[in-house]
Amino acid sequence: MERLPGGRRPRLVSSLGLGRGAAGLARPRPPRRAENCFVPISEIIAVEETEFNKKQRNIGRWQKMAKLHAFTVYYVKKARNHRWRCSNVTFWCVDEHLCNQWIQALKELLEMQKSRPKQLLVYINPYGGKRQGKRIYEQKVAPLFSLASISTDVVITEHANHAKDNLFEVNIYKYDGVVCVGGDGMFSEVMHGLIGRMQKDSGIDQNNPKASLVQCNIRIGIIPAGSTDCICYSTVGISDPVTSALHIIVGDCQPLDVSSVHHNNTFLKYSVSLLGYGFYGDILKDSEKKRWMGPMRYDYSGFKTFLSHHYYEGTIAYQPAKHTHGSPRDKESCRTGCCICKESEKQLAEQQKECGLNHEEGEEEWKFIKGKFLAINAVSMSCACPRSPKGLSPAAHLADGSADLILVRKCSRFDFLRYLLRHTNQDDQFDFPFVDVYRVKSFQFTSKLSEDNESNVMDIGKKRFGQFCRDHPACCCNIVNSTWNCDGETLDSSAIEVRVHCQLMKLFARGIEEKCKDEAAYSQSSIEQLL
Ligand SMILES: Nc1ncnc2c1ncn2[C@@H]1O[C@H](COP(=O)(O)OP(=O)(O)OP(=O)(O)O)[C@@H](O)[C@H]1O
Numbered sequence: 299m300e301r302l303p304g305g306r307r308p309r310l311v312s313s314l315g316l317g318r319g320a321a322g323l324a325r326p327r328p329p330r331r332a333e334n335c336f337v338p339i340s341e342i343i344a345v346e347e348t349e350f351n352k353k354q355r356n357i358g359r360w361q362k363m364a365k366l367h368a369f370t371v372y373y374v375k376k377a378r379n380h381r382w383r384c385s386n387v388t389f390w391c392v393d394e395h396l397c398n399q400w401i402q403a404l405k406e407l408l409e410m411q412k413s414r415p416k417q418l419l420v421y422i423n424p425y426g427g428k429r430q431g432k433r434i435y436e437q438k439v440a441p442l443f444s445l446a447s448i449s450t451d452v453v454i455t456e457h458a459n460h461a462k463d464n465l466f467e468v469n470i471y472k473y474d475g476v477v478c479v480g481g482d483g484m485f486s487e488v489m490h491g492l493i494g495r496m497q498k499d500s501g502i503d504q505n506n507p508k509a510s511l512v513q514c515n516i517r518i519g520i521i522p523a524g525s526t527d528c529i530c531y532s533t534v535g536i537s538d539p540v541t542s543a544l545h546i547i548v549g550d551c552q553p554l555d556v557s558s559v560h561h562n563n564t565f566l567k568y569s570v571s572l573l574g575y576g577f578y579g580d581i582l583k584d585s586e587k588k589r590w591m592g593p594m595r596y597d598y599s600g601f602k603t604f605l606s607h608h609y610y611e612g613t614i615a616y617q618p619a620k621h622t623h624g625s626p627r628d629k630e631s632c633r634t635g636c637c638i639c640k641e642s643e644k645q646l647a648e649q650q651k652e653c654g655l656n657h658e659e660g661e662e663e664w665k666f667i668k669g670k671f672l673a674i675n676a677v678s679m680s681c682a683c684p685r686s687p688k689g690l691s692p693a694a695h696l697a698d699g700s701a702d703l704i705l706v707r708k709c710s711r712f713d714f715l716r717y718l719l720r721h722t723n724q725d726d727q728f729d730f731p732f733v734d735v736y737r738v739k740s741f742q743f744t745s746k747l748s749e750d751n752e753s754n755v756m757d758i759g760k761k762r763f764g765q766f767c768r769d770h771p772a773c774c775c776n777i778v779n780s781t782w783n784c785d786g787e788t789l790d791s792s793a794i795e796v797r798v799h800c801q802l803m804k805l806f807a808r809g810i811e812e813k814c815k816d817e818a819a820y821s822q823s824s825i826e827q828l829l
C-alpha cells in the first residue's frame with residue numbers, strides 16, 4: 299500500500315471524519331463496522347478537489363464545527379463478468395492543509411503511473427454494428443477520458459479505409475495510443491494502418507513473407523461498437539465500452555500475435571482473430587450483401603450457409619509450433635499474466651538479441667494434409683465473443699506466437715450442427731472424429747481447384763459455370779472455391795501462405811482476469827470503502 303501525507307496509511311483517512319458517497323450526495327451515516335477495500339493506485343482514475351455545497355449537504359455535527367474541505371477519488375470498481383465501472387468516494391475534513399496534501403500526494407502517485415496514456419488519437423466508425431459508435435463515444439467514453447485528463451484528437455471516419463490511410467499521414471509518434479470505436483473490421487483497419495506505417499518507416503517490405511516485421515509499440519484501444527467484437531471480448535472478457543475505456547485509462551498493455559497472409563510473394567492482410575475458409579468464408583461473403591441488417595446478418599447468413607453444407611477440397615501444409623508448451627486441447631485458458639505467453643515473450647527477446655532485425659524464419663519441418671473440408675479455421679486467439687463465450691479454440695493464447703488450425707472434415711449436417719452447438723456449451727468441440735486441431739506457427743493452403751487449374755488455366759471459365767459437382771449433383775461438393783474470411787473481411791485469393799508473428803502489436807487490455815480473483819475480491823457490494 300502506498301504511503302500518504304505525514305506517512306499515514308491511506309486507511310487513516312476515515313478517522314479524520316471523512317465521508318463517502320457520490321459527489322454531492324454524501325449523507326451522514328450511522329457508525330459502520332470497520333470496512334476495508336483495497337484499491338491499488340493503478341486503478342484510481344482521477345482525484346479532484348470537491349466543492350462543498352452546504353445547502354445540499356447535511357453532515358451533522360461536522361457542519362456546525364468548521365468549514366469543510368473535500369476531495370473525490372474516482373476509481374475502477376470491478377463488477378461481475380469482467381465488467382468495470384467508474385465509482386467514486388468523497389472524503390472531507392476540517393483541515394484544509396491536510397486535505398490539499400492528500401490531493402497533492404494522490405496526484406503525484408497518479409503521475410508516476412507511466413504506462414497511462416496522455417494523448418490519444420481516436421477513430422470512430424459511425425456505421426459499425428448498430429450504428430451507435432458516435433453516441434457510445436460521446437456519452438460513455440469521452441467523459442471518462444476527460445475525467446482522467448486524457449487529451450484526444452477525434453476523427454469520425456467518412457469512408458472505409460479512412461482510418462488506415464490517415465495513419466500513414468499523421469504524426470503517430472506524438473500519441474500514446476490509437477483508439478478505434480467500432481467492430482473487428484474497424485480494429486483491423488487501424489491495425490493495418492499502424493503496422494503498415496511501422497514497416498514503411500523502418501524500410502521493411504511487407505510483401506516478403508519471410509521478413510521479420512517491426513513490432514508496433516503504439517497501443518490500440520478498442521471501444522466495442524461492432525457486430526461481433528470478438529477481439530475486444532477475447533482480450534477483455536466482455537464487450538462493454540465503459541470497461542474498455544477504463545482499461546485504456548489505467549494504461550493496460552496486452553501483447554498480441556498477428557498473422558500475416560501472403561499470396562505469391564504479395565502481401566494480402568494481417569489477421570489477429572479468425573482466418574476461416576469454407577463455413578466462415580461463405581457466411582461472410584453472403585452477409586456482406588446484407589449489411590443493412592446490422593449484426594443480425596450473421597445469423598441469417600449463418601443459417602443459410604449451414605443449410606447449403608458445402609465442402610471444399612484442398613491441401614494444407616503446416617509447421618507445428620514447437621516453441622510453445624501449450625496445446626489446443628489444454629483445459630487451461632490464456633488469462634492475465636499467462637505463463638505460456640510470458641515464455642514466448644522471453645524467447646522473442648532472446649531471438650531479437652541474437653539476430654537483430656535481419657532475422658528470417660528458418661525452414662523447419664512441414665506436414666501435409668489433403669482432404670475435403672467443411673471449414674478450415676486458423677485462430678491466433680480464442681475468438682470468444684458474445685455468440686460463443688469460449689470461442690472457436692478455447693485454449694488458444696493471445697501472445698504465444700502460434701495459431702490453432704482447426705480442420706472440420708466433410709461430415710453429415712447433423713454432426714456439423716453438433717460441432718457448432720459445442721461452441722455455445724461446455725463440451726469439447728474438438729472431440730469429434732471429423733475435427734482435427736493443430737497448434738502451428740505457419741501454414742499454407744491450396745484448393746484442389748487451383749491445383750488442377752495450375753495445369754490448365756483455361757478450365758477456370760468452364761468450371762465456374764457449374765456451382766455443384768456435375769458428377770454427383772446432390773453431394774454438396776463445390777467446384778468453385780470458397781473465400782477466406784480474414785477478421786471479417788474477404789480475401790481475393792484462395793491459395794494463401796500464413797505466418798504468425800509473435801506479439802507484433804499491443805492493446806490497451808490485460809487479457810481475461812481469473813474469475814475467482816476479481817469476482818470474489820472486488821464484487822462484495824457491502825465492502826464499498828476505499829482507502
Ligand atoms: N465511414 C465509414 N463508411 C463506411 N464504411 C466504413 C466507415 N468507417 C469504417 N468503415 C468500414 O466498415 C467496416 C465494418 O466496420 P466495423 O468493424 O466497425 O463494424 P461491423 O462490421 O458491424 O462489426 P464486426 O467487424 O465486429 O463484425 C470496416 O471494415 C471499416 O473499414
Ligand SMILES: CCCCCCCCCCCCC/C=C/[C@@H](O)[C@H](CO)NC(=O)CCCCC
Binds near residue numbers: 597
Ligand atoms: C445452431 C447454433 C450454432 C451456433 C454456433 C455459434 C458459433 C459462433 C462462433 C463465432 C466465431 C466468431 C469468430 C470471429 C470472427 C470475426 O473475426 C469476424 C469479424 O467480426 N466475424 C465474423 O466473421 C462473423 C462470424 C459469425 C458467425 C456466426
Ligand SMILES: [Ca+2]
Binds near residue numbers: 677678
Ligand atoms: Ca496465439
